Amino acid sequence: MDPQSAIAQVKRAGLFRTQGLIGGKWMDAYDGKTFEVYNPATGEVLANVACMGKKEANDAIASAHAAFTSWSKLTTAERSKLMRKWYDLLIAHQTELGQLITLEQGKPVAEGYNEVLIGASCLEFFLEEVKHCYGDIIPQTQADRRMFVLKQPVGVVGAITPWNLPLAMALRKVSPAMACGCTVVIKPSELTPLSALAVAELALQAGIPPGVFNMVMGFAPEIGDAFLASPKVRAITFTGSTAVGKMLLAGAAQTVKKTSMELGGNAPSMIFDDADLEVTVKGLMIVKFFNCGQTCISPNRILVQEGIHDKFAAALTKAVQTLRVGHGFDEGVTQGPLINQAALHKGAKVLVGGKRHSLGLTFYEPTVLVDVTSDMLISSTEIFGPVLALQRFKTEEEAIHLANDSNAGLAGYIYTENLRRCWRVAEAIEFGIVGVNDGLIPAASAPFGGFKQSGLGREGSKYGLDDFLEIKYLCLGNMV
Ligand code: ADP
Numbered sequence: 001m002d003p004q005s006a007i008a009q010v011k012r013a014g015l016f017r018t019q020g021l022i023g024g025k026w027m028d029a030y031d032g033k034t035f036e037v038y039n040p041a042t043g044e045v046l047a048n049v050a051c052m053g054k055k056e057a058n059d060a061i062a063s064a065h066a067a068f069t070s071w072s073k074l075t076t077a078e079r080s081k082l083m084r085k086w087y088d089l090l091i092a093h094q095t096e097l098g099q100l101i102t103l104e105q106g107k108p109v110a111e112g113y114n115e116v117l118i119g120a121s122c123l124e125f126f127l128e129e130v131k132h133c134y135g136d137i138i139p140q141t142q143a144d145r146r147m148f149v150l151k152q153p154v155g156v157v158g159a160i161t162p163w164n165l166p167l168a169m170a171l172r173k174v175s176p177a178m179a180c181g182c183t184v185v186i187k188p189s190e191l192t193p194l195s196a197l198a199v200a201e202l203a204l205q206a207g208i209p210p211g212v213f214n215m216v217m218g219f220a221p222e223i224g225d226a227f228l229a230s231p232k233v234r235a236i237t238f239t240g241s242t243a244v245g246k247m248l249l250a251g252a253a254q255t256v257k258k259t260s261m262e263l264g265g266n267a268p269s270m271i272f273d274d275a276d277l278e279v280t281v282k283g284l285m286i287v288k289f290f291n292c293g294q295t296c297i298s299p300n301r302i303l304v305q306e307g308i309h310d311k312f313a314a315a316l317t318k319a320v321q322t323l324r325v326g327h328g329f330d331e332g333v334t335q336g337p338l339i340n341q342a343a344l345h346k347g348a349k350v351l352v353g354g355k356r357h358s359l360g361l362t363f364y365e366p367t368v369l370v371d372v373t374s375d376m377l378i379s380s381t382e383i384f385g386p387v388l389a390l391q392r393f394k395t396e397e398e399a400i401h402l403a404n405d406s407n408a409g410l411a412g413y414i415y416t417e418n419l420r421r422c423w424r425v426a427e428a429i430e431f432g433i434v435g436v437n438d439g440l441i442p443a444a445s446a447p448f449g450g451f452k453q454s455g456l457g458r459e460g461s462k463y464g465l466d467d468f469l470e471i472k473y474l475c476l477g478n479m480v
Contacts, residue, residue: 017197023063024210051218057226060214067211072181086206119171125444130179153181155234158227166192260457265410273307275415286439297411337362409451
């Protein structure tokens with residue numbers, strides 16, 4: 001398959017959308033401006049997309065606000081039924097959606113198809129989970145009183161999503177919000193708006209009422225500011241860099257909104273002398289090279305105990321050499337291009353890779369570095385690329401100290417066959433997601449979120465509804 005036939009197939013399915021969606025209508029930017037979306041593998045322009053700003057964002061907020069009254073009054077069963085139709089359409093169009101993801105984001109098309117399933121699984125989880133979202137009855141404090149807790153949708157939600165999983169991230173945010181009765185305005189990344197726009201098209205086809213799901217993109221700071229300034233937007237949900245997240249948090253204070261933030265990680269993988277080498281290499285390879293290392297849970301600091309270090313480095317290097325870099329539509333490719341340049345790695349020793357791939361442009365060689373130390377930039381910054389940086393440690397205490405020596409606290413991984421050590425270390429490390437002898441661990445049914453500066457709130461699981469719900473204490477007096 002080549003990019004041109006993929007584009008043709010997506011267009012034939014009616015899923016190649018380039019306008020914003022406001023109040024159920026596809027709209028150009030009011031001043032007619034557009035921006036270009038590129039194929040990162042070739043540098044070719046894929047589409048000219050409506051370049052929207054404050055005015056369009058405010059109209060989208062107004063239509064979400066108008067739709068809230070009726071959407072929130074539907075029963076959960078009625079909302080779930082519509083969302084189930086949306087889910088069915090996503091699955092029916094898995095091929096075109098997966099191809100669209102590859103076109104704009106670059107990942108191998110098998111990963112594109114898988115991303116559609118990841119996104120759809122969020123929708124399915126929350127359209128079911130919301131049916132179990134109960135309130136409480138509190139034992140009365142006076143004989144004639146009756147006391148209750150109601151859970152109600154917070155209102156209009158502003159969602160801002162990144163480019164690394166452009167379809168799945170959009171669905172991950174809107175699924176819990178819409179399931180519990182909120183309406184949404186979503187701003188996808190300007191690097192990858194097309195797959196989110198296709199999701200919007202399918203929402204319309206599923207019969208999601210106009211105004212419940214709106215999408216605008218273009219001038220990110222203007223749209224973000226419109227979300228922040230509007231008292232109608234009652235929650236902001238964001239996935240992206242810690243720097244932008246902090247700005248949004250500060251801005252949300254103006255109107256005291258709920259915020260949920262999935263920010264950067266700096267994940268340690270802690271590999272102990274008693275680890276199973278095969279399990280470790282397999283787990284690390286899966287999560288590190290998923291999406292070419294461009295995820296916030298990607299292991300960033302590979303901490304290896306000295307007894308296993310050299311054996312492990314050799315096995316890892318061998319595994320890395322089996323990866324195939326190339327265009328996402330080519331057979332057998334496991335690593336697509338990067339959206340950005342890979343990270344710096346000055347000072348460490350390169351075992352394999354370490355430079356731009358011969359395909360040029362945005363392609364980078366899968367890389368293993370050894371002799372990394374804590375004072376190197378690579379230990380404190382998120383790499384977001386296919387680079388494994390190995391750092392030696394001697395004792396368990398030292399490993400825990402190194403792992404926690406970071407402002408980030410999203411994901412951490414432990415490899416050991418010792419059950420006691422596994423439990424000790426898992427409790428001691430300051431991370432919201434801990435994987436033991438396993439790689440790619442996220443699931444729609446599990447809570448995803450960080451400690452420290454990696455964010456606030458949790459996505460997925462029963463806890464994922466909390467960011468979109470208000471708790472109302474209802475007290476009925478003089479009841480008997
Ligand atoms: P990354 O470095 O992964 O691209 P960003 O935080 O820059 O992370 O981007 C994540 C999302 O945040 C994107 O949709 C981007 O357009 C958006 N964004 C960037 N700057 C702002 C801003 N000032 N206000 C609102 N959204 C923003």
